[in-house]
Amino acid sequence: MxxxxxxxxxxxxxxxxxxxxxxxxxxxxxxxxxxxxxxxxxxxxxxxxxxxxxxxxxxxxxxxxxxxxxxxxxxxxxxxxxxxxxxxxxxxxxxxxxxxxxxxxxxxxxxxxxxxxxxxxxxxxxxxxxxxxxxxxxxKDNAACPKPKTPNVTMSHLWPEKQAKHMLAPSSNGSETFNVLHVSDFHIELDYTVGAEVNCSTSMCCTPHSINTKSNVSMNTSLGWNSFYEGSHYDDSNFSFVRGTKLSNPFHNVSIPAPSFGHYECDAPELLINSSLNNVIEFAKNKSLDFKFAIFTGDLVDHDEYTYTDYEMTVKSEQYIMRDMKSRLGDLPVFPVLGNHDTFPYGELAQEGYGFSNKFQWNADMLAEIYQDYGWLDGKQAQYARHHYTGFSVTTKEDLKIISLNSNAFYKKNHYCYWNATDPDSFGQWKFLIDELVESEKHDQRVWIITHIPPISDSLPLPSKIFGEIVERFSPSTIAGIFFGHTHLDQFNLLYAKDSKSIDNVINMAWIGQAVTPWVENNPSWRYYEVDSKTFSIMNSYNYYSKLNETFANDGKEPEWLFEYSARDVYNVSWPSTAPLNATYWHLVAEKIKSDVSYRQLYENLAKRWSPYVPDCSKGKNCQTDYCFLSTFIVDDYDKCVAPLNK
Known part of the structure; x- marks a missing residue:
């Protein structure tokens, strides 16, 4: 009492x-x-x-x-x-x-x-x-309070003063390169059901529980679709495609039935995921292309309602995708990060040392064991990942350091981010990142940072501020590349010094990898990078995609994967052939997108990979926030940029 x-x-x-x-x-x-x-x-x-x-x-x-x-x-x-x-x-x-x-x-x-x-x-x-x-x-509560002012804190005491030699990026003529695969956001829909409702009233369609409660919705038998094959799969021994059994009446009790390889309102069936991975291997073989390693920037689990997102489904989704990547990519090292969906419950991650991290240790243990078993990490690196939210640091055979971070440590939907929120590093991830960067700077070693969530997309303001300060301090000499996923779109972010978005103030940029899942209303896609062997700067990226809507009426055949574009060529920027596609290059691209609606439209076409749902940038307020997204890295800067547009 x-x-x-x-x-x-x-x-x-x-x-x-x-x-x-x-x-x-x-x-x-x-x-x-x-x-x-x-x-x-x-x-x-x-x-x-x-x-x-x-x-x-x-x-x-x-x-x-x-x-x-x-x-x-x-x-x-x-x-x-x-x-x-x-x-x-x-x-x-x-x-x-x-x-x-x-x-x-x-x-x-x-x-x-x-x-x-x-x-x-x-x-x-x-x-x-x-x-x-x-x-x-x-x-977390419908903007009940105004956004509070971000605390004026820093972690600059953890790094030494920047020396003059670190003010410039290392140079190279780009004559020697190697290739790196980037895949992201698979979001496997384990219960994807051919013939299930596509035009559903729930948040995720194409499942046994997808229903249409909309009034006066009749079955649309005039679509001309015929790709309704149940049980289609890839043979485990040689990955050859095996078409399943065609449904006799796919329109029974649904207005629009789910096709074999997926739909724009659904996450990816395993069939589509394996099609993308098979295409990667087939492409590399046909082009005699040698990938040195791959990066995966997160999200294995689907977007279904939380009622249907249980622990067992989360575990299976993570295991299945890792297994599929290993089976297709073989001995190719894969360096992964976890996404906001890759935990249970969704989006949650507790700090170590405060009494609640044991709730999430199962995930770190399971994935660290997978990473080690598959040969992606050694024993020491896997042990570190077990106790650092699956994050790690690894130096590749090429002497590039890759630092993997768990972005749930700054995710705005994670409850554990809302206590002691003025602490710039309650998870300890930024200190880990800083320590690794300081060590690499001492040895003139170049670094790639991989994580899932771009700071301005779904980060809290203070962590994004700290992230930006770290990137500014160690650019351009040490940080050679930053890679995100999460948005499902083909995008990039720029970080500028001060408030001026000028070519003289641009610091670094981040690549945002497009998704394999078509949810929502995108064509599935993957890319690879041509990387300078000396500086590890990106010389070019090559993007590939599949027109998913063309699989709706192809009688259950495999998707066709097509070359989409080369980043060096597509925006028509005058740029030296020996120079990497650095932040200055992307600043010039962003300026074109800002000032010319035709380039803004091109950006949107590429962002969604030419899907039928690309917005028309010439109409209304479509595409008006694109420049703000591309030209900011920190939450407060993005909010300041879009505020006049939202009036």
Whole structure:
């Protein structure tokens, strides 16, 4: 009872802050008289009512902060009751849909990717009234609070002063090169079902549970599609294509049936993933192209509703894709990162050393073992990955250092990022990155950084600021390349010094790899880089894609994979043939996209790989934020750039 009394005294103080119109003494007396705690159900009902009252204010920010403070008080004495209490409040007050209330607040189980227990963990450690609460209420609670000012902190004390010799990138004539494969965002849909509903009302179509609840939707038998072969696959021994059995009536009970190789409203069937990997190998063989290694920039698991994203499916998705890459690519080293989908529950990752990281250790153990078994990492590197969120540092046979980071450490949907959020490095990843870069700088070793989420896409502001400062400090001499995935689009990001986006201030750039999954409304694609053997700068990239819509009416045959473009040639930039495609080159590309709608349209065509859903940049507000995305690296800079466009 003493602990519960403490809880309610804490709540009384919270309630006075959240609802200043109430008299504090009256509120306290009412609370203590009303809260006759008998069992767990009584606690849940009482705190749920308190959450309702705290939410009654017209001040959405104060209401959100008040709920967090009430939740924190409960979490300190009964964290096990936090999920049920918040889920009840959410449902009773219709704060969100029943599905969203369950996703956000239902306790963790193995059956669905619900995050209520992670929410409770966060509450125990966070400061609701400080930056933590403001940040959470802006990014995780429907922008209930304005975006708080990013703390003015730095990690510059961890690196030495930059010497004059590190102000320039190493030079080369680019005469000797090697090739590197880049694949990203497979998002395997394990339950992809040929003939399932494409025109669905749920977030993920082409599955057994995809339904169409739209009114007056009739079956569209006039499409002319005929690619409905169940059981099509690639033979395990020689990877030859085996067409399955054609469905006799694919339009039965659906308006638009899912074709064999996938659809634009669905994630990738394993058949499409293996088609892409087979094409990589076939292309390399036909062109006598020797890849030295591959990078994979994350996301193995699909985008299905959290109800259907269970632990077993997450594990299988990760294992299947790693297995498929190994079986197709053979002895080619693959250096991977994990995406925001590659964890359970979705998007969650806890810092080591604060009591909750054991919830996610299974994933690091499993993947580090796979990386070692497949020969991608040695024993020491795999052991490091086990205890650093699957991140690692490896030096290739070519003497290039590759540093892999887990971007869930700065992902804005990860609950564990919202406690002690003014700490620039609660996960320890930035110190790891800085230490590796300092060591490489001493030895004039060039470095590639690979991670999943581009900072301006889904990062929190402070981590993106720190990331930008690190890149600025170690560019252009040490950092030779930065590679992301996540957006599913073929894109790039530029980092500038100061506020001026001029050619004199451009610092470095990042490549964003396009996805194999067609979700949402993109053609599947992959690329490879031509890399300078001396400087490890990118001399060119070559992109390949498949017109997925052409597989809808090809009677179940394999997709045709086509050359799409060369980055050096496509934008018609005057550029020396011996110079790498560095940040200066991409600055010139960005300026074309900014000033000329025809180049903006070209960018969009390439971003979505000429899919039927490419926007028309000449109409309305289409494509207006493209330049902001391409010309910024830090969240605050992007927000500042797009603010006038959103008015």
């Amino acid at each position: 003493a602990l519960l009394a403490l809880l309610f005294w804490a709540y009384a103080l919270v309630f006075v802050k959240a609802s200043p119109v109430n008299n504090g003494d009256e509120s306290l007396a009412r609370i203590l008289n009303t809260f006759q705690i008998m069992d767990d159900k009584d606690v849940i009902n009482a705190i749920s009512q308190a959450l309702k009252e705290a939410s009654a204010s017209n001040d959405t920010c104060g209401a959100c902060v008040g709920r967090l403070a009430i939740g924190k008080s409960l979490s300190l004495v009964r964290p096990d009751l936090v999920p049920a209490t918040f889920e009840k409040w959410c449902n009773d007050n219709k704060y969100a849909s029943k599905a969203t209330c369950a996703t956000n607040y239902h306790r963790n189980t193995l059956d669905a990717s619900t995050t209520g227990s992670n929410f409770a963990d966060m509450l125990q450690l966070m400061d609701p009234y400080g930056y933590d609460g403001q940040l959470y209420c802006h990014y």
